[in-house]
Amino acid sequence: MGLVSNSLLAHEKLVKRIIKELQGLPGALLPILHRLQDELGFIPPALLAVIAAGLNLSRAEVHGVASFYHYFRSSPPGRNSIQICRAESCQAMGSRALEAHAQRTLQCKFDQTSADGEFTLLPVYCLGNCACSPAVRVGDKVYGHVDAAKFDALVAALSTSEVEVK
Amino acid sequence: MTAAPSKIYIPRDTTACSLGADRVAEVIQQHIRKHQLALEIVRNGSRGLYWLEPMLEFETEQGRVACGPITPEKADEFMAAACWRNIDKHPLYLGLTEEIDYLKKQQRLTFSRVGIIAPTSLEDYCRHGGFAGLRTALAMKPQAIISCVTDSGLRGRGGAAFPTGIKWQTVLDTTSAQKYIVCNADEGDSGTYSDRMIMESDPFSLLEGMIISALAVGANQGYIYLREEYPLAKEVLNNAIDVAYANGYLGSAIAGSKFSFDLELRLGAGAYICGEETSMLESLEGKRGEVRPKPPLPAISGLFGQPTVVNNVISLATVPIILALGAEHYERYGAGRCRGTLPFQLAGNIKYAGLVELAFGYSLRNLLEDFGGGTRSGKPIRAVQVGGPLGAYLPESQWDTALDYEAFIEIDAVLGHGGVVVFDDSVDMSEQARFSMEFCAIESCGKCTPCRIGSVRGVELIDKICAGDAPTQNSILLEDLCYTMANASLCAMGGMTPIPVRSALKHFAEDFEDAIGPSPKP
Numbered sequence: 001m002g003l004v005s006n007s008l009l010a011h012e013k014l015v016k017r018i019i020k021e022l023q024g025l026p027g028a029l030l031p032i033l034h035r036l037q038d039e040l041g042f043i044p045p046a047l048l049a050v051i052a053a054g055l056n057l058s059r060a061e062v063h064g065v066a067s068f069y070h071y072f073r074s075s076p077p078g079r080n081s082i083q084i085c086r087a088e089s090c091q092a093m094g095s096r097a098l099e100a101h102a103q104r105t106l107q108c109k110f111d112q113t114s115a116d117g118e119f120t121l122l123p124v125y126c127l128g129n130c131a132c133s134p135a136v137r138v139g140d141k142v143y144g145h146v147d148a149a150k151f152d153a154l155v156a157a158l159s160t161s162e163v164e165v166k
Numbered sequence: 167m168t169a170a171p172s173k174i175y176i177p178r179d180t181t182a183c184s185l186g187a188d189r190v191a192e193v194i195q196q197h198i199r200k201h202q203l204a205l206e207i208v209r210n211g212s213r214g215l216y217w218l219e220p221m222l223e224f225e226t227e228q229g230r231v232a233c234g235p236i237t238p239e240k241a242d243e244f245m246a247a248a249c250w251r252n253i254d255k256h257p258l259y260l261g262l263t264e265e266i267d268y269l270k271k272q273q274r275l276t277f278s279r280v281g282i283i284a285p286t287s288l289e290d291y292c293r294h295g296g297f298a299g300l301r302t303a304l305a306m307k308p309q310a311i312i313s314c315v316t317d318s319g320l321r322g323r324g325g326a327a328f329p330t331g332i333k334w335q336t337v338l339d340t341t342s343a344q345k346y347i348v349c350n351a352d353e354g355d356s357g358t359y360s361d362r363m364i365m366e367s368d369p370f371s372l373l374e375g376m377i378i379s380a381l382a383v384g385a386n387q388g389y390i391y392l393r394e395e396y397p398l399a400k401e402v403l404n405n406a407i408d409v410a411y412a413n414g415y416l417g418s419a420i421a422g423s424k425f426s427f428d429l430e431l432r433l434g435a436g437a438y439i440c441g442e443e444t445s446m447l448e449s450l451e452g453k454r455g456e457v458r459p460k461p462p463l464p465a466i467s468g469l470f471g472q473p474t475v476v477n478n479v480i481s482l483a484t485v486p487i488i489l490a491l492g493a494e495h496y497e498r499y500g501a502g503r504c505r506g507t508l509p510f511q512l513a514g515n516i517k518y519a520g521l522v523e524l525a526f527g528y529s530l531r532n533l534l535e536d537f538g539g540g541t542r543s544g545k546p547i548r549a550v551q552v553g554g555p556l557g558a559y560l561p562e563s564q565w566d567t568a569l570d571y572e573a574f575i576e577i578d579a580v581l582g583h584g585g586v587v588v589f590d591d592s593v594d595m596s597e598q599a600r601f602s603m604e605f606c607a608i609e610s611c612g613k614c615t616p617c618r619i620g621s622v623r624g625v626e627l628i629d630k631i632c633a634g635d636a637p638t639q640n641s642i643l644l645e646d647l648c649y650t651m652a653n654a655s656l657c658a659m660g661g662m663t664p665i666p667v668r669s670a671l672k673h674f675a676e677d678f679e680d681a682i683g684p685s686p687k688p
Contacts, residue, residue, distance in 0.1 A: 027450050030435065034433055069436055070436035087357075089513040090356070092513075092589045125354065126354055128359040130356060130513035130514065131513055132519070
């Protein structure tokens, strides 16, 4: 419990610093939510009231915005987020099979995290890599022509590097 | 070849990097360091010949020559064997880049610098004609700039094809002291990547277009609304903006004039609907990306209630060349009411995927045959979706249609942003129709009922039809639903979702037949 309230305090401090820095921007809410998610990996629901107070908005308004956009998350992701493109160009190159393979391999569905906390699987609708479909994104890296074997290699590489860090 | 090349170009573009271009650059850099080679690496953008990526280019006495694809695995061997010294002997040698058939057959205007220059080198940009359009514009009255854009015939390249000059005129004619230029860089259509290429490979052309637009309508603040899904474009654009500020092309007294213009990059957050202009403006204001009713037009009351030019990346990036070469030069290209060029993007299951900038009027079949080269899988092409997820699926009988906004509307299709997604004969068109409705359900902003509820009902109806559950009656219901969505939705999201659905039902009816029942064709 002490840990939880400690991290909440740290988060509050962080969000207040971000608000102070960005509140002068016209339409500051999205940039603030982005910065927060960049720092924490998600937007803790407990912080919505702090943002609301900082921007003179209601908590409902801030919740409305944070929950509207697919990209903003309200819970922490796994150590790696894997986005698989589900849009037409990738469908034409077998992304439906890739999606099924990924879900089987990671033993989780879209918007879920694998049991070991390593991978969060996310759908994405176009990475602009349609000349080399199917496309997958991890962090800021995009991969092209991804089939089941390439996906497995990618997962293996990401898992290994995590182990090395430990 | 007489002398060994001194410069090697390695693309830094999302797709080239997705095929290992960054790794190739690392390998080559290691060799250069280890053997102290007199070879300079330049990270250019991509020429858009994506099946050849990573495509290396070398500066030679004859001009730039290309070699590709050089994968990271091949790069080591390539350098170890010093292939670069006698590049014309290499089995993957492609000759002079400009003479590669795929590139030579194109009419590159908007993309004239793409893949050639180092994206954020102001020097490269200026050496290749950059800021010539701005210099011309700075010597003109606002009305003359707008007349030039109007006379060029340029229409919105985001897909709606509204005349750009008329939009600017509306903003110029308002009396507000505060006006905005907003660039819609939320390129969400599957099968499209031309905006991404401009932003990653020639970002100054977009900045220049925005500056000219601001000069024309009297705006002093601009925003680029970029999708979060484009991390490299974000990095390159931010660098370009910094360079432009540092060199007096943004901020106060632009290029030595009295004119000031500030520009900021903002990120979307994974909402397809924010490609719709009013929804994007809401998002920029820090709100839910819900569509606004029109009127008022954004040109009258847009961002923060002020007159706002909202243009797509390609529209804006095309403006400099129109100003530099003159309206007549641009207007000479094209057919009918479609003037100039459109960068087509070949995607999906296609052998030679890439960026093909052509004057309007070429036929879809010629585009597929002269450039596409058939499917990647080697099977026959069955359907082609043109214009993104809200565009029609075209069967072979329609491929002779000219690539022209009006010609496409005549066959109940859209040219949109120029994306061409090819499917081979393994495609199940009922799945594609279902996905169109499903995508609309996922991405609907929820403001209007036909889109929010209609899309969910659409998925259910297609499931019932395919399961043989009263297919005839449900097909009638589905058509009725499509009619309601098309006519009663607030924006193009719900309004155009019926286009791919109806085209699939009309041209590929056999895919909706249940094993038990007959064809449910309405």
